[in-house]
Amino acid sequence: MSYDKELVAAKKAASLSARLCQKVQKALLQSDVQSKSDKSPVTVADYGSQALVSFVLQRELPSETFSLVAEEDSGDLCTNEGQEILERITKLVNDTLASDGSYGVSTLSTEDVLKAIDSGKSEGGSHGRHWVLDPIDGTKGFLRGDQYAIALGLLEEGKVVLGALACPNLPLSSIGSANQSPLHGEIGCLFFAEVGTGTYMQPLNGASAVKVQVSAIDNPEEASFFESYEAAHSMHDLSSSIAKKLGVKAPPVRIDSQAKYGALARGDGTIYLRFPRKGYREKIWDHAAGYIVVTEAGGVATDAAGNPLDFSKGRYLDLDTGIIVTNPKLMPSLLKAVRESLDEKGSSL
Numbered sequence: 236m237s238y239d240k241e242l243v244a245a246k247k248a249a250s251l252s253a254r255l256c257q258k259v260q261k262a263l264l265q266s267d268v269q270s271k272s273d274k275s276p277v278t279v280a281d282y283g284s285q286a287l288v289s290f291v292l293q294r295e296l297p298s299e300t301f302s303l304v305a306e307e308d309s310g311d312l313c314t315n316e317g318q319e320i321l322e323r324i325t326k327l328v329n330d331t332l333a334s335d336g337s338y339g340v341s342t343l344s345t346e347d348v349l350k351a352i353d354s355g356k357s358e359g360g361s362h363g364r365h366w367v368l369d370p371i372d373g374t375k376g377f378l379r380g381d382q383y384a385i386a387l388g389l390l391e392e393g394k395v396v397l398g399a400l401a402c403p404n405l406p407l408s409s410i411g412s413a414n415q416s417p418l419h420g421e422i423g424c425l426f427f428a429e430v431g432t433g434t435y436m437q438p439l440n441g442a443s444a445v446k447v448q449v450s451a452i453d454n455p456e457e458a459s460f461f462e463s464y465e466a467a468h469s470m471h472d473l474s475s476s477i478a479k480k481l482g483v484k485a486p487p488v489r490i491d492s493q494a495k496y497g498a499l500a501r502g503d504g505t506i507y508l509r510f511p512r513k514g515y516r517e518k519i520w521d522h523a524a525g526y527i528v529v530t531e532a533g534g535v536a537t538d539a540a541g542n543p544l545d546f547s548k549g550r551y552l553d554l555d556t557g558i559i560v561t562n563p564k565l566m567p568s569l570l571k572a573v574r575e576s577l578d579e580k581g582s583s584l
């Protein structure tokens with residue numbers, strides 16, 4: 236089955252949403268120190284991005300039944316204090332739509348925006364089609380002026396069949412550890428993938444796409460790895476024990492969000508390790524788009540026990556311990572190192 240029509244819609248939704256987020260991040264970084272600790276800009280961008288993606292998908296694919304599993308809901312906006320924020324979101328969405336021009340004079344009301352946000356309440360599951368959205372993945376990175384992503388995937392019968400991953404601050408050139416020059420040149424990447432047809436990357440400004448592939452490195456000594464920037468999101472001590480066992484020499488590259496999946500898909504690094512603290516439940520929108528982007532580029536993503544990621548169980552991923560991503564050649568030795576490190580950690584508790 237081809238998802239070409241859906242892919243066009245997903246790319247458009249993610250790119251427009253990236254435009255909205257960039258505008259907010261720029262204003263945020265220019266604002267004074269006091270308002271930097273104010274979380275409302277990211278709130279406005281989060282909701283705005285979700286409303287915009289939801290609106291664009293429904294406009295582009297009017298004949299399909301629409302189901303969206305997304306991170307945000309409008310609960311906090313329906314209070315008195317939320318009213319002003321809702322008005323800011325609505326203006327931002329309308330300004331972004333107007334700058335694109337393809338939807339004529341359609342202007343959304345605050346009610347339309349609430350409805351668009353709340354169409355993201357689907358539970359997903361193993362039957363039918365469900366869009367999966369993280370409107371801003373890596374909110375901490377967004378606030379710092381670093382990496383974040385707009386991550387949109389499509390599930391069909393519980394499998395990810397398509398993804399569009401916009402990374403507005405990711406350089407078009409490699410960010411691998413051997414390549415950490417402060418002068419990265421042009422930034423803003425859109426990764427996209429359709430099941431069975433590979434992964435492509437294009438500049439967010441619209442120039443043509445190139446096919447990308449994961450790194451072919453099979454000697455772990457030459458590999459480098461990505462992990463969360465935020466230590467609270469992944470146990471860095473565990474990652475470093477795994478890297479040591481594998482013989483990885485390069486220091487980890489720490490970045491926020493699913494931009495890690497994009498960077499891995501084009502071979503900037505070879506391994507992504509993610510070990511959340513006990514009790515944290517991974518959500519499907521934090522991995523769906525990144526997962527297809529990396530697997531269609533030839534990578535493999537599993538949980539720490541080597542099980543494939545299962546997106547068919549609803550809003551959460553049900554998995555063992557953590558997520559590991561690499562190329563097929565390195566996966567067996569990575570899994571062995573993960574098992575050994577987890578055993579050691581277990582016995583040292």
Ligand SMILES: Nc1ncnc2c1ncn2[C@@H]1O[C@H](COP(=O)(O)O)[C@@H](O)[C@H]1OP(=O)(O)O
Nearest residue numbers: 371372373374463464467468491492511515521
């Ligand atoms: N305690 C946590 N452990 C792991 N991930 C978290 C935690 N809190 C938030 N996240 C989510 O992890 C993702 C980013 O992690 P990282 O940048 O480390 O890869 C985001 O989806 C973020 O949510 P959000 O989408 O709200 O930013």
Ligand SMILES: [Mg+2]
Nearest residue numbers: 369372373521
């Ligand atoms: Mg997220």
Ligand SMILES: [Mg+2]
Nearest residue numbers: 306369371372
């Ligand atoms: Mg988010």
Ligand SMILES: [Mg+2]
Nearest residue numbers: 281306371374
């Ligand atoms: Mg969040």
